Amino acid sequence: MQRTIGIITEYNPFHNGHLYQIRQVKKQFPNAPLVIAMSGNFLQRGEPAIIDKWHRAAECLANGADLVMELPLMAAVQPADRFAYYGVWTLAQMGVTDLFFGAEHAEFDFMHDAHKAIEIIGNFNQYHESFAKTYQQVVTEKVGHPVDQPNDLLGLAYAKANLKLKAGINLHPIQRKNANYHDIELNDAGTIASASAIREALHRQNQDFEKFVPQQTAHDLKMQRLVSWNDFWMHLKMELLTHSAQELEKIYGMAEGIQYRMIAMAQRSEFAGNFDSWIKAVKNKRFTYTRLSRLATMTLLHISWDDVASFESRPYLRVLGFSKKGQAVLHEAKKNCDYPIITNVSQDEKKGILRIDYRAGKVYQAVCGNEQDLKHAPVMTVK
Template sequence: MQGEMSMSGVVGVVAEYNPFHNGHLYQLQQIRHSFPDDVIIVAMSGNFLQRGEPACLDKWTRARQSLINGADLVIELPVLACVQPADRFAEGAISLLVALGVNKLVFGAEHSTYDFKDFARKVAQVHGEFHKYNESYAQSFQKAVTQAIGHPVDQPNDLLGLAYAKANYRLGEPVALYPIQRIETSYHDQSLHQGKNIASASAIRKNFLEVPASQQQLAPYLPQSSLDDLLAGPFLSWTDFWPLLRYQILSSGLSELRQVYGMTEGIEYRIQDLTQRSPINLKFDEWVKEVKTKRFTYTHLSRLAVAILLNISKEEVNAYNQHPYIRLLGFDLHGQKQLSRIKKNCSLPIYSRISQEDKKGQLAVDYRAGKIYQLFNGREQDLKRAPIVL
C-alpha cells in the first residue's frame, strides 16, 4: 500500500461484498497490517448495488461477513445513493465516511501506483461532451480524461478510485487516499483459476448460478463462513426480480416512467416499446442488450432498471442528496467506541433501527427497497432489525 503511516486514525472502505471473498479479505488484512491501531469503517451498498443489480445475499449477511473478517463498523449506503452515477455515488459515500471520522480512504486499483489525488485535480472540471449523441457519456468522459492526464484511466477499479479522488477533491480533501494493488484477477474475469485463491465476485456469482453441482469448488476463493452463507442462501439475481421489473414497465405510462430517476433523452419510449414487443421468455440480460444504445452503457441501463423496479423518483434522490443520513448495520467494540466518540458532533442523523415513523419519512425508500427484496429473500430487512454486534 502506498504512503504507509504510523499515525492512528480511522480508515474508510467503500464496498459491495457481492459476495465477500478472499480479495476483500486480503484488502482488510492489508489495512490492518498498515494501520494496526485504526478503526476500519465500511460503507457498504445495501440490497441493490451501484452497478445496477440486486445483491446476491442480503445486506445483513454481507455486513456480518465483513465484521467477522476484520471490519469494525459497517454502515449501509442508502439505495438513493446507489442508483446514482459513479461520481455522485462516490461523493455520497465519502461524505458519510467523513461524518463518521474517517481520515483515510483505502480502495483497490488495477494501477495502485497512480497518483489519484493529482489525477483528480487535473480532471476536476472535465465533464465530457454531453451532446455528442453517437457515443456514451462514459466514452466522452474517458476521452477528456485521457487528454487531461496523458493516458487512459479505464479499468473498473481505477475508474472508481478516480471517482473517489474527485469526490475527495470537491469536499476539500478531508481524507488521504491509499490505493491497494488488485491481485491475481481482474474485475470482469469470469473464470475460476485453479491453484489460485482469489477470484472476482462476478466469476464467483457466475459459477455459483450456472454450475450448481460444483458450488463446493468455490471453497478456495471464499472464507468458509462466506461459502456457508452462499450455500444457505437464498442467492438472488436479476433472474428473480426481472418479472417484477417487466411488470413495472408494462403497467406504467410514459409520464410515470419519465419521473423515474435516471430516465433521460427519451429512453422511456424505447424501454416501453421494446418491453411490450419482447418475447415472454426474454431474460434480463437480453433485455438490456435490446435496450442498449450508443448513448447508454450497460451499467447505466442496469441502474435505471433498479430505479424503475423500486419506483425511485428524481425528487426522492434530490431529497436524499440534500439530507443524507447514516444507517448502522453492525459494529464490534472498536466500532462502538468510534460511534461514541463522534455521535455528539456528527453532522448527520444516525439510525440504528427503523421505526414505524422512519419508514414513512427519511428512510421510506430504503424500507420500500427492503420489502421488495424480502419478496424473494423471505426475511425482514428493516423493521425490528437491530445492528449486528460482535
C-alpha cells in the first residue's frame, strides 16, 4: 500500500523540533509524500502568526514537506477538538494514510482511548475553564488513565476525528523531545526549544533564537516584520469602542454577555493600554485567556455565527505550496474530493467562499506588508 503521511501543525515558527519530527517520519517512510495541514495567519489559540503563512509554508517545504494545506481561519481558530477535526478532515481529503503527532505520552493507545471517549464531546456546550477540567476528569474516568497534557489531548482529538470521519488513518505519536510547550527560557543544552520560547527570545531581540531554527526560518525571522497581538490591539480596541454590545452579540463565540465586559475594559484606560492587560482584566472563570483570545480574533475580524455556520456547511481546502511529489498527491486527491480545493484565489472566491480568509489576509497584510491571497500562486519547490 502506498503511504501518504500527514502532520497537523501551526509552525509558529518552523523550528528544529518540527524538523526533528519530519526526520522521524522520513526515517520510517523514506519515500512517502508528506502532507502538512497548517493554520494560516491566525492560530488555534487566537493569536496572529509571527510570520505569514507563505513563509511558513516555504520553510517546511524546504525541509522535507511535500504539500502544505492551509486550515481556513474558521477551522483553525477553534477549540482543540474542532481544530483537530478539520486538520484530520483536510488530511483525509488529501488521501493521508498515516498521521504523525507529538505527544507527552507516546505510549498511549490513542485510537483505543478515542473509542472510549468518543461520546464525551457535546455534553458540555461551552469552552470555559470548568469545562476543560470536567472534560479531563470524564476522559480520565472513561479511558482509565489521566489525559491532561496539551499534546496528549490533541492526540486524543485527532483519534476521535479519525473515528468520526471513518478516515482509517494510522496514528503515530512521537515522544516529545527536549522542550515542552510551556518552556519560556531557551534551552542552552540543545538545539530544540519550544515555539513559544523562540517567540519570546525574538520579542526580547535575543539573537540566540538562530540555533533553534533551520536556516530558512532564521532568514525569514530576520527579514520579515514580526507580528503579534500588539499590532492589532488598537484595532480591536476601536472595534470594541465603536460597536454596541448588541452588535457584538453576532460575533462567533460571543456568549453569556461577555461583550459587555470586553467593551467596559476597553473603555477603561488602566486596562486598555495593551492586549495582555485588557484580556487579563476581562478574564474570568468561564472565559479563559485562550477562549478570550479566540473571541478577540473573531471580534477583530468581525466574523459572525453565520459566517462560521456557512463555512461548516460547505468547508473547503486551500493549497499553499507543494513539491513535485506533493503535486502528484494533490492531483490524485482532486479526483476523489467532493469539496472545493482552492489553489489560486480569483475575484469570485475573494468575494465568495474565501471571503473570510481574504479578509483575515488583508488585516494581517496591513501589518506584515505582504499581499496574502489575491495574485499569490502556491509556493513550488523543484525537488
